[in-house]
Amino acid sequence: MSSELLNKITISIVEGRPDETVDLTRQALVDGLEPLTIIDEGLTVGMNIVGDKFQTCEYYLPHLIIAASGMKQAMEILEPELQSRQQEAESAGVVVIGSVAGDIHEIGKSLVGTMMSASGFQVHDLGVDVPTEVFIAKVKETGADILGLSALLTTTMTVQRQVIRELEEAGIRDQVKVVIGGAPISQEWANTIGADGYAEDAVGSVELAKQLVV
Numbered sequence: 764m765s766s767e768l769l770n771k772i773t774i775s776i777v778e779g780r781p782d783e784t785v786d787l788t789r790q791a792l793v794d795g796l797e798p799l800t801i802i803d804e805g806l807t808v809g810m811n812i813v814g815d816k817f818q819t820c821e822y823y824l825p826h827l828i829i830a831a832s833g834m835k836q837a838m839e840i841l842e843p844e845l846q847s848r849q850q851e852a853e854s855a856g857v858v859v860i861g862s863v864a865g866d867i868h869e870i871g872k873s874l875v876g877t878m879m880s881a882s883g884f885q886v887h888d889l890g891v892d893v894p895t896e897v898f899i900a901k902v903k904e905t906g907a908d909i910l911g912l913s914a915l916l917t918t919t920m921t922v923q924r925q926v927i928r929e930l931e932e933a934g935i936r937d938q939v940k941v942v943i944g945g946a947p948i949s950q951e952w953a954n955t956i957g958a959d960g961y962a963e964d965a966v967g968s969v970e971l972a973k974q975l976v977v
């Protein structure tokens with residue numbers, strides 16, 4: 764039963780057994796589950812539970828680190844699968860993406876980058892804790908169509924606004940569409956800081972990017 768397997772994946776994340784997460788992820792692929800189903804209905808459900816337990820002080824930082832390790836190892840298996848499902852042949856556009864300065868959360872950002880790449884975008888993933896000036900320089904260098912800014916902390920979401928301001932100061936704000944995302948981000952925040960779009964998840968990010976480059 765695929766739902767049983769997905770539930771086992773969720774539990775292995777919540778209970779911090781990365782090796783089991785990896786084995787179950789492999790098994791799910793063999794059973795014919797789609798990589799995105801494994802991510803959204805198995806792994807991410809587990810990460811959200813871990814996040815909630817951290818918030819209520821039932822879990823501490825080591826729990827977060829172990830859970831992230833399980834998800835990252837599973838993603839290493841799933842990313843090539845996502846890539847191989849690429850449908851578009853031509854480049855849909857150039858994307859620069861990264862987690863903003865002060866933010867080291869990388870899993871969601873990397874997933875968005877992988878999905879965009881699998882959908883035909885040429886993606887430059889700058890990693891995590893990316894200084895604002897590095898984003899600006901890369902947008903200039905690549906002539907990017909889209910700049911994706913990830914922030915998972917309420918303390919780093921303000922950096923997204925700072926990046927937009929610096930794009931304005933550099934005189935290149937109207938040359939690139941800025942899309943933002945991350946757990947605390949909302950459409951309202953995107954409107955407040957003058958971003959071109961917000962997406963809740965990786966699938967939504969691809970749809971948004973495609974709309975914006977038309």
Ligand code: B12
Nearest residue numbers: 814831866867868869870871911913916917944945964965
């Ligand atoms: C794993 C994790 C960590 C790991 C990260 C490991 C890694 N290599 O990435 C570690 C242990 C390092 C960590 C550290 C910290 N964390 Co943390 N962490 C999490 C956790 C549990 C899961 C995040 C995750 O990977 N989710 C799975 C992915 C797939 O989802 P996602 O990241 O949300 O991404 C999706 C969308 O948001 C969207 N998206 C993401 N980026 C982008 C970008 C664009 C452009 C678009 C369009 C969309 C988009 O699409 C993605 C795919 O669907 C969250 C809880 C949660 N529910 O988010 C807390 C959480 C984010 N962390 C939190 C905290 C407090 C911290 C620490 C401050 C803890 C501490 N005391 O040190 C530090 C801060 C470190 C720093 N400076 O960045 C809080 C933030 C609270 C807040 N409101 O600010 C959370 C919410 C936990 C909680 N409930 O309290 N963390």
